[in-house]
Every structure is written in structure tokens, then in C-alpha cells.
Amino acid sequence: MNKYELAVVVSAKIEDEERAAVIDKCKALVERFGGQVTDVDEWGKKRLAYEVQKMKEAYYYFIHFDAESTVPVEIENRVRIMDNVIRFLCVRQDEA
Secondary structure (H helix, E strand, O other), X not given: OEEEEEEEEEEOOOOHHHHHHHHHHHHHHHHHOOOEEEEXXXXXXXXXXXXXXXXEEEEEEEXXXXXXXXXXXXXXXXXXXXXXXXXXXXXXXXOO
């Protein structure tokens, strides 16, 4: 099992309940494909480096999980089409 981090940038135009539902859906995707969520780090509302979809601010979340090497591809394919997710990135964390 490898350690991964999924960074999700969620629209600031939606309500708190909808935002929580988006993150719960991301966590459910990890578990659906055999991964195990270890931590969810919420950074809150931050200013974007550049305007994306006419938005200047968004909410940042970092989901840490353990999974097999095939899981990140499956997660990215599904997060890519989720509503209210502006940007995402899944990276493997090296053992330090």
C-alpha cells in the first residue's frame, strides 16, 4: 500500500452542507476502490493564484489515504467530472 494525498479545490459559491457533501463523496470514492482515508486537512477559504471559472477564492482540502497503485487513476477519473470541484491533484507521498 502506498500513501497518497488528494488535493481538492472546491467552489466558494456553494453552501457549507454542499461542500461537506463533495468532500464526503471524495472520501467515499477512496474507500470504494479499496483505499483507506487516514486524514482530511481543511485549509479553508484561500485566494486563488489566478481566476478560475470567474472565481477568485475557493476552499482547499487535502485528503490523505493509503491505497494500491491503481486507485489514484480511478479516483481522478471520477473527481474530474464532479460538480463544484474546480481543481484537483493526486500525488504519491514518498517515505521520508
